[in-house]
Amino acid sequence: MQVLPGAEPFEHDGSDIGVLVCHGFTGSPQSMRPLAQRCADEGFTVRLPRLPGHGTTWQELGRTGWQDWWQAVDAAYRELAARTEHVVAVGMSMGGTLATLVAETHGRGVDGLVLINPAFEMKDLRLKALPLLQHVVPSIAALGGDIKKPGVQELAYERTPLKALQSQRQMWAQVTRDLPQVTQPVLLLHSPEDHIVPPECSELFMARASSADKTEILLTESYHVATLDNDAPLIEDETVKFIRRVTQAS
Template identity: 35%
Template sequence: MAAPIDRPGARWGVAMCHGFSGSPSSVAPWAKGLAARGFDVEVPRLPGHGTDWRDLEGRRWREWTECFEEACARVAARNDVVFLAGLSMGGAIALRTASRLPVAGVAVVNPGLGFYDWRVRYIGAIRHFLRTTAPIDEPAAPEPVGDEGDYPVTPLAAVYELRQLFRATDRALPKVTAPLLAFKSDADPVVPPSSMTRILRRVASDDVEFVPLHESPHVATRDREALLIVARTAEFFERCAAKAAHPAVGA
């Protein structure tokens, strides 16, 4: 276990968001790694997730974002500095939240903003005729860290809500001014590279770090580069906190 960062008197918190149809277990190594370094980390279970796929079927995207913002408020109440983090859809939610709330920094892993499957553009109609689809398959981690918590099927009504969330996030990106750390897997069967390209092009952050992941699939937070993600995130947040505590003259 790594030693906590030395920061006398300062309390740093992280609100972290899991991905679509998953659960907090998908980001557990990331959360636990930051907690071991002294961060106060909270990972809320989004409505409709971590229970039964039928529960996800009836949820709306604003329920997910409101749940995460409530977690942010709790973290802010306990800490002096607040950071956001998210995986996949959780990355989109973290970015949208950063456009609405004052935070010291944001870290995202394989954030979603679009889809590989062209049929999603017709999801508004398809969801009325087809109830579910099979989840996207990806290779298992070489050293799995617990159960990822995914559902055996994906309700298309929820995919429609996911698309609406991505659209809302895209519109909000120009309002994201917090420092951004972005990780992207070279081989990601779930989120296309265009999502990251658009995020990096549209955010207003003047402090952006991009870290390619060469050995991880989509859920990189549970794969062989999980420790790298923890270490780079802790270093980035530490630098952001120092910058927030000692802003440049005229900033």
């Protein structure tokens, strides 16, 4: 399957500080590329994988599930862990769910967690119809592209396959259940005005994660895809500062 131009994975070999960057559902590495590039410019070793089914066609995404996405992220983590002394997991939206799963799974092997508008279990009543609806309707309108800054576009699908969305919902449930296992330092950046993931997800994380070291920053000038929005420089600066602090790098 041909990868869309701009949706390619990104990697950079640098210092003994590894940064694992995870993109969101129906999106691609394009949405996280500026942040990954900034980390590379700072000298860190960076891996930004393209999740299976993403950056190609929505039909291909419909043939994948959360275990496929997790395997790609876990493989990238293990590669970083083998090459570096420290690893920080970074993710936006569903990428935040996956980064949280990395922290839950690998414990002390993760030095810190950066979450940008992360997705966790949601109470939207419409989602309750997914188990049945996925067998009747193959897709719905797109979820991507929620950006406040004029003239900026996310490379995301025009349709959302419901089987994949239902699979993501199953991942939300597992990761949300295990949030008390998160003990690493956390930087949570989220938009009060987000048309994709409700602010309640960030509130849920802050309430249930066991981390003693939690920093919360509001992205008041951005919508959901904040890494491409007005607050992108703030996100990049705060992420680099956080990585250096939790890895005790000068």
